[in-house]
Amino acid sequence: MKLATKIVGGIFALLFILLFIICERDRPVSELVPLYANQDSRFMSILGMKVHYRDEGVQTDSVPLILLHGMSSSLNTWDSVAMGLKSVRRVISLDLPGFGLTGPSPENTYNFDYYSKFIDSFTTRLHIKRFILVGNSMGGAISWNYALHNPKGLAKMVLIDAAGYPKKGESGSLGFKIASTPVINNLLLYATPKTLVRKSLETIYFDQNRLTDAQVERFHDVAIREGNRAVALEIFKGSFGTTKNKGQINQVKSPTLILWGEKDNLISVENVALFKRDILGSRAEIYKNVGHVPMEEVPGKVTASILNFIR
Numbered sequence: 001m002k003l004a005t006k007i008v009g010g011i012f013a014l015l016f017i018l019l020f021i022i023c024e025r026d027r028p029v030s031e032l033v034p035l036y037a038n039q040d041s042r043f044m045s046i047l048g049m050k051v052h053y054r055d056e057g058v059q060t061d062s063v064p065l066i067l068l069h070g071m072s073s074s075l076n077t078w079d080s081v082a083m084g085l086k087s088v089r090r091v092i093s094l095d096l097p098g099f100g101l102t103g104p105s106p107e108n109t110y111n112f113d114y115y116s117k118f119i120d121s122f123t124t125r126l127h128i129k130r131f132i133l134v135g136n137s138m139g140g141a142i143s144w145n146y147a148l149h150n151p152k153g154l155a156k157m158v159l160i161d162a163a164g165y166p167k168k169g170e171s172g173s174l175g176f177k178i179a180s181t182p183v184i185n186n187l188l189l190y191a192t193p194k195t196l197v198r199k200s201l202e203t204i205y206f207d208q209n210r211l212t213d214a215q216v217e218r219f220h221d222v223a224i225r226e227g228n229r230a231v232a233l234e235i236f237k238g239s240f241g242t243t244k245n246k247g248q249i250n251q252v253k254s255p256t257l258i259l260w261g262e263k264d265n266l267i268s269v270e271n272v273a274l275f276k277r278d279i280l281g282s283r284a285e286i287y288k289n290v291g292h293v294p295m296e297e298v299p300g301k302v303t304a305s306i307l308n309f310i311r
Helices: 002-022 029-036 075-085 112-125 138-149 174-179 184-189 194-204 213-223 228-236 271-278 299-310
Strands: 041-046 049-057 065-068 090-094 131-136 154-160 256-261 283-287
Touching: 029 213, 041 112, 049 075, 065 075, 065 138, 075 090, 075 299, 112 138, 131 138, 138 154, 154 299, 194 213, 213 228, 256 271, 256 299, 271 283, 283 299
Parallel strands: 065 090, 065 131, 131 154, 154 256, 256 283
Antiparallel strands: 041 049, 049 090
């Protein structure tokens, strides 16, 4: 009994020492703005936050595209696609509440109801009445839920490797696995090593040449932005399950384009058939040898697909 107690005590002591070694402070947003905001960046005071966004392209466009990133990402994921779209359309990308330079919501609420309210408030402030949502992963799930919330305001929708159906045995990323593991996931509030970020990104990209040191640095920095780690943990613990209005995908009526990476390890390409079945009249394209973020791996193809659809 004494030996077992000593062993357990030793394990906890080692874990404490390890946590102490890799523990890192949250980075204040004032340190990150000079690094990751650019000349096109703007900050809107809304719902108690300063929302980081970029409003580019043809400002006379009455039905702009609004680009929503996925979990633990930022508006930077759209850089190449926005570059291709803005010569012919108005393109708005943003850091969703809880992510990027925007940071946490004072309401500390993260579910589909909240993000629908946020989109309403954001578009109202920009005097936008109708728009096209383009969402990747979690941003895709927010998009189709918004289509149920405000079908009149949504002209069209593009879902890129979108969440929406139960898992199908996907391998997933190391970071997401840890974040979904009870008790252990609380360590991520204090320790988010760059090696973990790199391993997670290796799962997201099929083309590993797309993964650069600069990307690892950026993902790591915005992950430890003040308050962002607590938001990610809240979501992984099931905050989206608190949504009151749980709509069904087969109730979506908005014209929809479904884009998918064939080699997605996070959300299986099998979901394409489900979305096509449930959203009547939807169209789909699958990109060969592409992972979870086609807009980063094959931005030219994604841009062409979006333009063909919205024309």
